[in-house]
Structure formats: C-alpha cells, structure tokens
Amino acid sequence: MSNNHRSKASNHRPNTLAAHAGYAPRDYHGFVNPPVVHASTVLFPDTQTMKKAAQPYTYGLRGTPTTQALEQALDAMEGSAGTILVPSGLAAITVPLLAFLGAGDHLLCVDSVYGPTRRFCQQMLQRTGVEVSYFHPSDDIESHMRPNTRVVFLEAPGSNTFEMLDVAAAAQKAHAGGALVMMDNTWATPLYFRPLQHGVDLSIHALTKYPAGHSDVMLGSVSATAQAYPRLREAQMALGVNAAPDDAYQTLRGLRTMPTRVERHGASALALAHWLEGHAMVARVLHPALPSFPGHDLYRRQFSGSTGLFGIVLGGMGDTEAAAFLDALELFGLGYSWGGFESLALQPDLSDRTVAHGPTDGTIIRLQIGLEDVEDLKDDLEKGFAAIARLR
Numbered sequence: 533m534s535n536n537h538r539s540k541a542s543n544h545r546p547n548t549l550a551a552h553a554g555y556a557p558r559d560y561h562g563f564v565n566p567p568v569v570h571a572s573t574v575l576f577p578d579t580q581t582m583k584k585a586a587q588p589y590t591y592g593l594r595g596t597p598t599t600q601a602l603e604q605a606l607d608a609m610e611g612s613a614g615t616i617l618v619p620s621g622l623a624a625i626t627v628p629l630l631a632f633l634g635a636g637d638h639l640l641c642v643d644s645v646y647g648p649t650r651r652f653c654q655q656m657l658q659r660t661g662v663e664v665s666y667f668h669p670s671d672d673i674e675s676h677m678r679p680n681t682r683v684v685f686l687e688a689p690g691s692n693t694f695e696m697l698d699v700a701a702a703a704q705k706a707h708a709g710g711a712l713v714m715m716d717n718t719w720a721t722p723l724y725f726r727p728l729q730h731g732v733d734l735s736i737h738a739l740t741k742y743p744a745g746h747s748d749v750m751l752g753s754v755s756a757t758a759q760a761y762p763r764l765r766e767a768q769m770a771l772g773v774n775a776a777p778d779d780a781y782q783t784l785r786g787l788r789t790m791p792t793r794v795e796r797h798g799a800s801a802l803a804l805a806h807w808l809e810g811h812a813m814v815a816r817v818l819h820p821a822l823p824s825f826p827g828h829d830l831y832r833r834q835f836s837g838s839t840g841l842f843g844i845v846l847g848g849m850g851d852t853e854a855a856a857f858l859d860a861l862e863l864f865g866l867g868y869s870w871g872g873f874e875s876l877a878l879q880p881d882l883s884d885r886t887v888a889h890g891p892t893d894g895t896i897i898r899l900q901i902g903l904e905d906v907e908d909l910k911d912d913l914e915k916g917f918a919a920i921a922r923l924r
C-alpha cells in the first residue's frame with residue numbers, strides 16, 4: 533500500500549493537527565470528511581499493475597482511504613513515519629511484541645503495565661520461548677538489561693497506580709543495550725506526550741479511549757519510526773489484522789474534537805483531585821499533575837498536560853468499603869475502560885504485580901472523569917463517602 537504521507541499539516545501545533553491532519557478535502561470532491569470505504573476486493577486495470585502492486589490500494593486488509601486517513605492523522609500527531617491500525621488497544625500491544633520478539637529473546641517490561649499486557653507476556657510470549665522480566669518504574673533499567681534484551685516496554689503513567697518514569701533515560705539505556713523501545717502512550721495522548729521525540733521507537737494507543745472518545749468503538753494504533761515501521765507493518769499483514777472502516781471513520785471523527793474534550797477531562801480531573809486531597813477518607817491521590825505526587829517532577833519535565841484518569845487511596849480501607857463506595861455512586865458508572873464522555877469508577881486488581889506493589893495504606897479506587905459538571909461529580913462522590921460512613 534502506498535504510504536503517501538501528506539506533509540501539509542505536519543509542522544502545525546497539536547490542536548491544528550487534530551483538526552486537519554490525515555485527509556485533504558480536495559481528495560474527495562471537497563467533502564470535509566473522508567469516505568467510509570467498505571472493501572475486500574480492489575480491482576487492477578491490468579496484470580502488470582497487479583504483479584507490481586502498482587496502485588495505492590490492493591486489498592481491503594491492506595488498507596483503504598478511510599484507514600489511511602486515520603493512519604496519516606496519527607503520524608502527523610505522533611511525528612512517526614508509519615502507523616498501523618488494529619482492532620483494539622490490546623492488539624496494539626500484542627502485534628508489535630510479536631513483530632519484534634522471538635524464541636531466546638528477552639523482554640524487559642515495566643511492572644506497572646496494563647494488566648492484559650502482562651497476561652499476554654506471561655501466557656503467549658513465554659510459551660513461544662521469550663524470557664520476560666519486570667522492573668519497578670523508578671528503577672534505572674541498566675541493571676535489568678540482559679545480553680538478549682530485544683524490547684523494553686514502557687507505560688507512563690503506570691496503569692492504576694500512575695507512577696511516572698524517565699522515558700528518555702530508559703530509551704537511551706535500552707538502545708545502548710541493543711533493544712527497541714515500545715511505549716503505551718494511551719493516558720497522555722499525542723497531545724501531551726510524543727514518545728518518539730524522547731527516543732521511543734513505537735508509540736502505542738488504545739484509540740478506544742480519548743481518540744474515539746464516546747465508549748462505542750474499540751481500536752488501537754502503533755506509530756513507528758522509519759526504521760521500525762517496515763517490520764511492524766509486515767507483522768500486521770502476516771497476522772491479518774486491520775481496522776474496520778466504520779471504526780476508523782468514527783475514530784478520525786473523534787480525533788477532530790479530542791483536544792477540546794481532553795482539555796475538559798483533564799481540568800475536571802485535576803479540580804477533583806485537588807478536592808479529594810483534602811478529604812478525610814482519602815489517604816493519597818494518585819495523580820501525576822499534583823505537586824504532592826512522587827513522580828510529579830518527571831511528569832512536569834516530560835508531559836505538557838494531564839487527562840482524566842487518576843486514583844485515590846481510601847485510607848485504611850479494603851474491599852468492603854470500596855464496594856460500599858462504588859455501589860453508592862449514581863453518575864459514576866461501574867465499568868471497564870475510560871476516555872469516554874461519562875465518568876466511571878472501579879477498584880483495580882493489582883494482585884499480579886511483582887515489584888511495583890499497590891498501596892499498603894488502603895485500597896485504590898480508579899476514577900475516570902467524564903464531561904459532566906464537576907459539582908455534580910463531587911456530589912456523587914460524597915454519596916460514596918457517606919456509604920462508607922454508614923458502615924461504621
């Protein structure tokens with residue numbers, strides 16, 4: 533498939549890129565959105581063209597104008613040379629790991645990684661003969677590198693516990709040891725962090741979250757450097773995964789308004805985080821943009837903004853109090869995922885951590901702050917605290 537990247541928008545700032553990148557209206561009769569192309573077969577004009585694959589599109593799986601518009605928008609925002617789309621955020625983690633690891637290789641992964649990433653490493657990768665080990669996000673990775681370390685996998689902030697790490701330092705050490713660096717960048721979005729500028733080779737997104745933004749699409753992306761892209765793309769095609777056209781369209785539609793939504797998610801989350809810091813039942817608030825958070829300096833040095841997901845530690849409490857709190861909430865839904873318009877809350881399971889264990893001073897509640905009014909969300913959280921008080 534041709535990877536005819538439009539450079540028109542790539543020097544612009546993030547909001548402009550989100551509004552314009554990936555598709556030029558003149559490409560399709562002036563319509564401001566690309567067509568949704570449903571396709572398996574693409575016809576060739578003659579056998580020579582077919583043999584040389586000498587046309588932009590050759591088969592549905594290999595891409596359509598719709599998927600390409602989203603890929604190119606993400607390339608512009610991530611500063612990458614090529615992006616692949618896959619059917620979920622989790623697939624955006626497993627496809628690159630499969631692309632770059634094989635029997636005898638070592639994967640070094642941050643311990644505060646998204647749970648299903650670890651499950652894939654423990655189940656499928658180890659079964660194929662890949663060694664996997666985990667490091668604490670505050671560790672210098674040099675001491676964890678092995679002669680056969682081929683991939684270092686980062687996620688910042690950490691899933692559910694929100695630890696920050698020094699991305700550029702980790703990338704430099706990984707490269708010095710001959711390893712490639714992948715990073716799950718879902719929390720920050722390319723609006724607030726661009727991993728490739730910090731030495732990361734492959735930037736991963738669950739587009740399901742803020743880019744799609746409406747809790748109705750599942751999609752993932754991997755954006756790569758020029759060096760890493762060909763092997764990534766080859767693995768995607770070998771595995772036979774791409775995005776469905778309607779999902780790609782919906783996500784591009786979401787991307788256009790993502791900056792405004794994320795700004796609101798982030799501001800409301802920060803306002804609630806400050807308020808929760810003063811609450812008697814909250815021992816700590818796990819939010820990298822709070823000056824009290826241990827990784828705050830790393831956050832400020834690297835990220836240009838925060839989004840809507842953070843945690844609170846209910847001081848001295850356990851499962852009973854967490855259940856009372858969650859069951860009393862009315863606006864905050866009890867459900868997986870985040871990045872949609874609606875607020876959500878849950879008690880994460882951290883039982884599979886090996887070195888970055890969860891808090892010992894209480895239990896975590898993870899909050900996804902939606903687009904509702906902050907005062908209504910405060911009132912709802914007060915219902916949760918009141919339910920805990922009734923237990924006593």
Ligand SMILES: Cc1ncc(COP(=O)(O)O)c(C=O)c1O
Binds near residue numbers: 621739740741752869
């Ligand atoms: C940090 C992170 N990465 C990846 C994913 C996976 O995304 P998806 O739900 O689209 O598979 C999630 C989902 O919650 C996530 O929180």
